[in-house]
Amino acid sequence: MEFLAAIFQQFAEILLPLIRAPIISVICTVLALLAGVLGYIYGPYWGVRKVPGPPAIPFLGHLPLLAKYGPDVFSILAKRYGPIFRFHMGRQPLVIVADPELCREVGIKKFKDIPNRSIPSPIAASPLHQKGLFFTRDSRWSTMRNTILSVYQPSHLAKLVPMMQEFIDSATDNLDDKKDFTFSDLSLKLATDVIGQAAFGVNFGLSNSVNKMNNQHDDNEVQQFINQHIYSTTQLKMDLSGSFSIILGLLVPVLQEPFRQIIKRIPGTMDWKADRINKNLSSRLDGIVGKRMEEKDRGSKDFLSLILSARESDTLSKNIFTPDYVSAVTYEHLLAGSATTSFTLSTIIYLVAGHPEVEKKLLEEIDTFGPHDQMPTPPDLQFKFPYLNQVIKEAMRFYTVSPLVARETSTQVNIGGYNLPKVHITLNFIFFFLFWT
DSSP: OHHHHHHHHHHHHHHHHHHHHHHHHHHHHHHHHHHHHHHHHHHHHHHTTTSOOOOOBTTTBTHHHHHHHGGGHHHHHHHHHOSEEEEEETTEEEEEEOOHHHHHIIIIITGGGSOEEOOOGGGTTOHHHHTSTTTOOHHHHHHHHHHHHHHOOHHHHHTHHHHHHHHHHHHHTTGGGOSOOOHHHHHHHHHHHHHHHHHHSOOOOSSOTTOOOOTTSOHHHHHHHHHHHHIIIIIOOOSTTTOHHHHHHHHOGGGHHHHHHHHTTSTTSHHHHHHHHHHHHHHHHHHHHHHHHHOSOOTTSSHHHHHHHHHHHOHHHHHHSOHHHHHHHHHHHHHHHHHHHHHHHHHHHHHHHTOHHHHHHHHHHHHTTOOTTOOOOHHHHHHSOHHHHHHHHHHHHHSOSOOEEEEEOSSOEEETTEEEOOOOTTTTOBEEEEOOO
């Protein structure tokens, strides 16, 4: 018995360490996984934990509040938590700055610490957006911006006034003969026509009272391009209700792009529609830019011509403004200007129509300028219509086109007494700045 006991003891001394090792390894693995999951969930929160805000639900963040209140949620939280607070868009923490002076500090005084715009999930995979001026980053953005600013000379802008007047006259020719029409549709077509001519040098002919296209261009090609542009601007829902990959990106960002690549191959999904629209628009834009680049005497009639001329005269600009970037920044004018201009015009008409005293005073100022066929010069528009200027600004205050501007910190920065961390890809910090009225 003693011999057997001695053998068993020897086996136990050999086996117990072998048993303990896997157990310890399993425990360490489980603890490491648990730490990783907790770090993934609470890592983004930790960087902005001192900024006030409502309790956040893991993974969902404050999306239930957004679903409940819609865009008004930011105004509600600003009243409750003050001019700076945090809002978790799923796993992504946002720091909302809701005070004009703090916005000025972010956008001007500390611009070098917060230089780049953040690309929202709905358009993150679109080359048309990634390569435009809004979302280009760092030194490339600086070079692009400086080149574009040189294009916007007052003398060139002044030349656009007669062109704008022609489109307005064409769009309003037969309005008296129509009983009812949707003004927002007319204003969108008018804005698209003006910007199309100013940006591409193409007369889309959407606002023409007889709706005839310019004979110098292929009617079907232009119409298809515009239909896709209007669809992408007004109908394509690229928000929380439109794309599964976007929702997944808010909850688990690392999975967004792989799932987008899969879902965009499934006909009928919003990712599939968005991918088709982006490819078609890119192809048509590349065609427009390619034809214009081949022209020897393109002059300075539109933004695209001016950019191409600047590109050819400057080696640095040529390296920065590759054809795909030229396409993106030109289309950006159409995308950023048409719907926003249409919205502003529509809200002005809506508000003025509800205030007869404002309408009367506004018409008196316009009528006293001169005969109806007298075209105002740029200085006239700047100095001789003060009440019109006030009306436009008040309408924009009531109904802001884009109340949120997203930027990313390039280093740790103090805003409103709170230290905000440097943006990190894995944590995906995004900072929105809201001009609060």
